[in-house]
Amino acid sequence: MKIIDGKAVSEELKNSMKQDVLEYKQKFERVPHLAAILVGDNPASKAYVSNKVKSCDQVGFKSSVITLPEDISEDDLISEIEKLNADKDIDGFIVQLPLPKHISEVRVTLAIDHKKDVDGFHPINFGRMAQGLPCYLPATPYGITMLLDRYNIETAGKHVVVVGRSNIVGTPISILLSRKSKIGDATVTLTHSKTKNLHYIVQQADIVIAAIGIPGFVTADMIKDGAVVIDVGINRVEDDQLTSGSKLVGDVDYEGVSKKSSFITPVPGGVGPMTVMGLIMNTFKAAQKTIYS
Numbered sequence: 001m002k003i004i005d006g007k008a009v010s011e012e013l014k015n016s017m018k019q020d021v022l023e024y025k026q027k028f029e030r031v032p033h034l035a036a037i038l039v040g041d042n043p044a045s046k047a048y049v050s051n052k053v054k055s056c057d058q059v060g061f062k063s064s065v066i067t068l069p070e071d072i073s074e075d076d077l078i079s080e081i082e083k084l085n086a087d088k089d090i091d092g093f094i095v096q097l098p099l100p101k102h103i104s105e106v107r108v109t110l111a112i113d114h115k116k117d118v119d120g121f122h123p124i125n126f127g128r129m130a131q132g133l134p135c136y137l138p139a140t141p142y143g144i145t146m147l148l149d150r151y152n153i154e155t156a157g158k159h160v161v162v163v164g165r166s167n168i169v170g171t172p173i174s175i176l177l178s179r180k181s182k183i184g185d186a187t188v189t190l191t192h193s194k195t196k197n198l199h200y201i202v203q204q205a206d207i208v209i210a211a212i213g214i215p216g217f218v219t220a221d222m223i224k225d226g227a228v229v230i231d232v233g234i235n236r237v238e239d240d241q242l243t244s245g246s247k248l249v250g251d252v253d254y255e256g257v258s259k260k261s262s263f264i265t266p267v268p269g270g271v272g273p274m275t276v277m278g279l280i281m282n283t284f285k286a287a288q289k290t291i292y293s
């Protein structure tokens, strides 16, 4: 069994991005600029945003965080988004999810200028992705494809089973891997909470991608010998043995599954760092205007 080390791959990619940013700076006398809107006090969201800021610093991007109160109205949040849409110094921005319950994530996503939508959530980017047109790929699926590429994991003709059909992970990765492309050409089964015989379907997979949000959901008995296992889940669970009282685990029972898989991503240190890398790559494309002028 080989561990797919997302942390190491993201460090390699950051080092090469650092060079690209230096060249960009010489040519344009500015650096790429990523902004993030953070609404409320959710500790996980705060940690994700601070990770993104740290990664921007590491590669030489400028970053800005706009912190807004939990009780901000939807209209006021949209006004903040419109300011960022109009700000010529900002190449791309994200609105950290989840948002407070009174705010519509759909309305917020639609309000972001798709040319600055470096999370790749806007329907224009999503639709272009589905048709194989240049676009900002959603950051997590983008990160997964970079990992598969880096570890030379063949996807053509393979059976991929994706567990979970969210708009940000399960559905887009199933589209990406079934497209006619280098990291693609797979036969993909997209499963969800209404899927019948899920155990049996996962057992048929050459590559399993778990994005459910239930700790340890995918167990060793569901995995074919030699399968590749990509664990997207990030779940905080209690652990009395640790002074912090809790730890992060994935959607895969790592202990059991790693004994049967050929490749597996750990949590933390697998898909997570590559999601940030996807965002960085998209922001660089936005600054270079490679996708939209």
Ligand SMILES: NC(=O)c1ccc[n+]([C@@H]2O[C@H](COP(=O)([O-])OP(=O)(O)OC[C@H]3O[C@@H](n4cnc5c(N)ncnc54)[C@H](OP(=O)(O)O)[C@@H]3O)[C@@H](O)[C@H]2O)c1
Pocket (backbone or CB within 6 Å): 140, 163, 164, 165, 166, 167, 168, 169, 170, 191, 192, 193, 194, 195, 198, 211, 212, 213, 214, 232, 233, 234, 235, 271, 272, 273, 275
């Ligand atoms: N590593 C990263 O960078 C990263 C990025 C994003 C998310 N995540 C993590 O990934 C996990 C999933 O997040 P998400 O936003 O993609 O998911 P989500 O929006 O919460 O959706 C969960 C999906 O899992 C399905 N599901 C739930 N219970 C199931 C069951 N018993 N059997 C089969 N499918 C089931 C749901 O089915 P229905 O559609 O039928 O309800 C849904 O499609 C979370 O732990 C999240 O924290 C990690």
